[in-house]
Amino acid sequence: MQENQVPQPALNTPAPRDTAFAPDSLVLNRKLPLWYQVSQSLRASILGRTPDATLRLPTEEQLAAHYGVSVLTMRQALKELETEGLISRHRRRGTFIEPRARRGSPVRLLGSIDAIVAQQSGERSTLLDHGPVPVPGEVAEFFPDCAEVVGYRRLRCEEASGEPTNWAQNWVHPQVAAGLDAADLDRWPMTKVLRDRVGVPISRITDTVEARLADPATAELLDVPLLSPILYYTGVTYDESGRVVDVAQIRYRGDRFSFSVTVEAH
Structure with a gap:
């Protein structure tokens, strides 16, 4: 089944501090791996967040719907960000932005x-x-x-x-x-x-x-x-x-x- 962007208004509007973090929207490019595009977009949202933004991320299912990708693709994108130390994932508690996430994370490029x-x-x-x-x-x-x-x-x-x-x-x-x-x-x-x-x-x-x-x-x-x-x-x-x-x-x-x-x- 082809993955298409399905915007979720609830995630695109300012979130109260006690709700999940609101990532930016993304228009997918079919020429690049979807997990890579999603991880880059979410990384930019995390590193560009305001000081008072909540640290809790939406669930995998909510993020997948927001970006218009499968849960498996979203899981791969989140794993990349976890490896870089930008987020931490806790069973039954959720996924959180690391407070000390730096803006100076290395740029990674895909090519042949x-x-x-x-x-x-x-x-x-x-x-x-x-x-x-x-x-x-x-x-x-x-x-x-x-x-x-x-x-x-x-x-x-x-x-x-x-x-x-x-x-x-x-x-x-x-x-x-x-x-x-x-x-x-x-x-x-x-x-x-x-x-x-x-x-x-x-x-x-x-x-x-x-x-x-x-x-x-x-x-x-x-x-x-x-x-x-x-x-x-x-x-x-x-x-x-x-x-x-x-x-x-x-x-x-x-x-x-x-x-x-x-x-x-x-």
């Missing part, structure tokens, strides 16, 4: 693996070093079954000018790295090497982008002042079994990186 490969291509890449290392604490949650991972550090430069644009640190699962030829990383992006050369059945990549300041290593590699603004990208790559096979941490020069999103009205 080919789009990511295309984005990573077009620059000259130099492999600086690689080898097995103990699992760094910052990525330990992604490799719970490993004592070691294989690290790859690369510098990317513009093809024409040779000017550095970003440097990448990849942490690869040792079983996957065993089939990886490091020389391939001078020619192709890690995602392409894993998929097309190693044969990893990639199911999804979760991307986040945030602002940071250049640390000493980044300042030296990218030829920028220490503590100057950079963009810090994290990409977590999963195979079909749900195992993390690669965690990429990329530091981009703030003056050489653009971030664009196309939003369709219909």
Whole structure:
């Protein structure tokens, strides 16, 4: 059965403080996953709420009717927001907005693996070093079954000018790295090497982008002042079994990186 938007006036009117939170309306785009659109819309409503807004969300059924989606779709959207720490769900009590929900939640975008490969291509890449290392604490949650991972550090430069644009640190699962030829990383992006050369059945990549300041290593590699603004990208790559096979941490020069999103009205 096709899901259509079914506005619920009761949710679109200002709610008294002792009733459920009133989310914004949404016109669905059939070209994008419905759960993703609903989670983004509800996230915007939560982060843009007034200080005196109630913290209680409507029930799954009420929200599903409001957005014109199935309860299963709504449940998936709520799970995404719960994972991000924006809401908490309590059996028999309901779903509540976390009072400390921050406006600075990372932006997550959906796209194809080919789009990511295309984005990573077009620059000259130099492999600086690689080898097995103990699992760094910052990525330990992604490799719970490993004592070691294989690290790859690369510098990317513009093809024409040779000017550095970003440097990448990849942490690869040792079983996957065993089939990886490091020389391939001078020619192709890690995602392409894993998929097309190693044969990893990639199911999804979760991307986040945030602002940071250049640390000493980044300042030296990218030829920028220490503590100057950079963009810090994290990409977590999963195979079909749900195992993390690669965690990429990329530091981009703030003056050489653009971030664009196309939003369709219909």
